Amino acid sequence: MCCRPASRLLGLKLEGGWKVVELLKRPPAATGGHFSVSYKVIDQNGRTGFLKALDFSKAFQDRVDTARALEAMTKAYNFERDILKKCKNQRLSKIIIPITDGSVDIPGEISDYKKVMYLIFELADGDVRKFYNLSEKIDLAWCLRSLHNTAVGLRQLHSHGIAHQDLKPSNILFFNKKFEFKLSDLGKASDREFPCENDEIPVPGDMGYAPFELLYGYTTTNEFYKRYGIDLYLLGSMIFFYFSDISATQAIKLKLSGYSGPSLNDKNFINVLPYIKKAFFEAVKDLEMNIQQKAGKLTNEIIIIVKELCEPDPEQRGHPSDRKTLPFDLEKYVSRLNLLAKKAELGIY
Amino acid sequence: MNVNDDYKKRQIIPRWYPFNYAFHLGEIIPKNKPQVSIWTPRSYKLKEQEWLFCKKLPYAIDFVGTALVANDYSNVNAVEASKFILRNSKRVSVLSKQVAEKFLQIPDSTPDFDLSNQKVYRKKISLLRKYVHAYPQNAIAWVDMAFYYAVLGYNDKANYCITVALNLAPENRFVLRSATRFYLHMKNPEKALFFLQNAELTRYDSWLLASEISVSKAFDLRTSNIKIAKNLLNKSNEPPKDLGELFGTIGTLEAMNGKNKIAKRLFKSALIDPNENTVAQAEWISGSIGFNININRNIEAAFEANSRYFFKTKEYRTSLEATLKWLRYQPFSSFPVQLATYIAGVCLNDFQEVLHIVKEDAPLLLDKDFVIKNNYIFSLASLDKIEEAEEQFASINYINLKEREKATYHATKGLIKFRKGQIMEGRRLYSEAIERFEKLKSERGITLAKYYLTREEKRIGNDVKEMIDQVIRLAKKLGLNELLQSETLVEKN
Helix, strand or coil, X not given: CCCCHHHCCCCCECHHHCEEEEECCCCCCCCCCCCXXXXXXXXXXXXXXXXXXXXXXXXXXXXXXXXXXXXXXXHHXXXXXXXXXXXHHCXXXXXXXXXXXXXXXXXXXXXXXXXXEEEEEEXXXXXXXXXXXXXXXXXXXXXXXXXXXXXXHHHHHHHCXXXXXXXXXXXXXXXXXXXXXXXXXXXXXXXXXCCCHXXXXXXXXXXXXXXXXXXXXXXXXXXXXXXXXXXXXXXXXXXXXXXXXXXXXXXHHHHCCCCCCCCCCCCCHHHHHHHHHHHHHHHHHHHHHHHHHHHHHHHHHHHHHHHHHCCCCXXXXXXHHHCCCCCCCCXXXXXXXXXXXXXXXXXXX | CCCCCCCCCCCCCCCCCCHXXXXXXXXXXXXXXXXXXXXXXXXXXXXXXXXXXXXXXXXXXHHHHHHHHXXXXXXXXXXXXXXXXXHCHHHCCHHXXXXXXXXXXXXXXXXXXXXXXXXXXXXXHHHHHHHHHHCCCCHHHHHHHHHHHHXXXXXXXXXXXXXXXXHHCCCCHHHHHHHHHHHHHCCCHHHHHHHHHHCHHHHXXXXXHHHHHHHHHHCCCCCCCHHHHHHHHHHCCCCHHHHHHHHHHHHHHHHHCCCHHHHHXXXXXXXXXXXXXXXXXXXHHHHHCCCCCCCCCCCCCCHHHHHHHHHHCCCHHHHHHHHHHHHHHCCCCCHHHHHHHHHHXXXXXXXXXXXXXXXXXXXXXXXXXXXXXXXXXXXXXXXXXXXXXHHHHHCCCHHHCCHHHHHXXXXXXXXXXXXXXXXXXXXXXXXXXXXXXXXXXXXXXHXXXXXXXXXXXXXXXXXXXXXXXXXXXXXXXXXXXXXXXXXXXXXXX
């Protein structure tokens, strides 16, 4: 591992006065992508950043079609970079956008891939999992503000034709000083303007969070706007996470009474949808009990939001009054979650 | 005392029970070991590594939850993580604990298949009403609510619930099969077939095909699905459990057409992994068509099959026990109540038991089903509770009865007259009943009427030797063993 160029950035000085000061030790795959290494960087003014160094060395391993692997890696990198650039240009405040990007030559490296490309992001204090222990010790205001900021982030993406598709606790970062939450990792996103590989993948995001229509191969994504429906489900799933420690998908699967669950061969989503809906209702019932203990009078409104966002039938998802005119619109949820967060912050519950 | 004659027409009509029964009995999905399906291997691997890297509850829960979604039950790390969650279960939510338990496959409880507690029905309805109010899109809850309404006899309300469910989920097996059974309960087979035949799913779902063909054949209605069903049976790779009813349905058709060899082969396939309905069909067909099939009756909820089997082997007490379980399992169905009262009354000569069965297990059916009412009145009269018998008898609306029922009506009226000491009137009414059965060519009706006339004549001390000989002849011809071993006929010797 230490031989890989991307793993040898520690101590290097980069363009713009950045210095690599710490290798962020994470599980081998936990780098937000499958071919990157993470570092902490600091600039001349003492500003810290998070550096994501792209590791293309895997493409040169034995038994790997190097050309194809390189093509896939660079495509993925370029897509993420372009989409982040778009977010930066549009000044999307609730998205983690790169401060800069560039490349650096690894001293002493003589191989053909001595140049390491990188992206530097603002350094968060951690993803929400770091600050959220378990639903037992939940801080209601913190959770609701996180949900509100997440909804704002998704709305910002949607308004610029981007569907995130991989919203989950590890992709919501927290900035303690500003008490702010931002969305990260657009590696599984789809952009209305730029078709990419993610558009062809049946389950672009984490399967533990993915809505059931994707797990069943039910093609709702032919029309781009339907991808926004996935984000709505994932937003609702975060409510499940905060109040019960598991995602909506995991909770529904749990309630499918031993049902073996979907497989890629299943094409009968519509036929099994009533069972999924029954399981969903039972999961919401249990969730409601958990929320009741923590959120008191706010429970009812939170449950209504969960039901609308996580509705298993994608055709029925979202606010009822928006389904025909503005399907999967997030505006109402931003307002509702903001109101809930404010009430929680003021202790009115 | 009688029972509706189902000997010529039994088909594999779908059962109707609450969703948890259907699920437990494997009618919703096969009970095979689920296939591992990992759609996003990288993120899954990451969760596993995160758990191994940092053994804390949030990582354990997310990893096990995702392993559950992927059906990756053999993943040793996920098993370890599940145990870790359960060791710390006080610190996690109920749902997280359930995820760990489910992953370790701590089994769900087995239903007791006893729906006889009528006090529960209203509570269930009240709960289900809350459910559909909270989430009206829950078609399964609507069907379950319809079930409990139907059991309580609120057919209009049940109809409304079924209509909503069909609108919500017109392509769902459980909804369609439940609706089918409901419309048959409402004596509307055409409507049952309408929904089955209009569902696209019926073209390739073996359970629905079986239901469609069975209902069509049971009510002499048209079906165009037999060829499709045969093709499906020839080509399908579905598990035997899913094909059992269809094999049984087509096997029944072949047997009815006299193709016993083919029928036997089809039933052999039907019985590889059958449900109780298919086993009951095999039991029925082996008795009525007359060929022997090896039937494993050790199937969950095989109450009807056991009832039929023990009836055939003249173990009437055991047969009654099985029939009582059957009627508690299908509480809105009148046939098991008819049979239970028949076995208790005719086979066991236990009229007190008949009264007990009706009062305890089928009070709501007493005023809805003529046969049950007749058996109840007959038992009251046999126990010399004449006043009560007459009171019940007066509530029968004679004009609405079918011809066969009218004949039975006269026989029972004859019994009451006998017990009141009006012997001549009693004889006249029994004769009229026998004449009516003769017109209907119901040998079974004739035999039973003559048998009970003999019993009454014997009771008042008349010479019944000739009558007994005649009844024995008829009973032997029809295979009515329950009469042959009765006191009325045996005491002759």
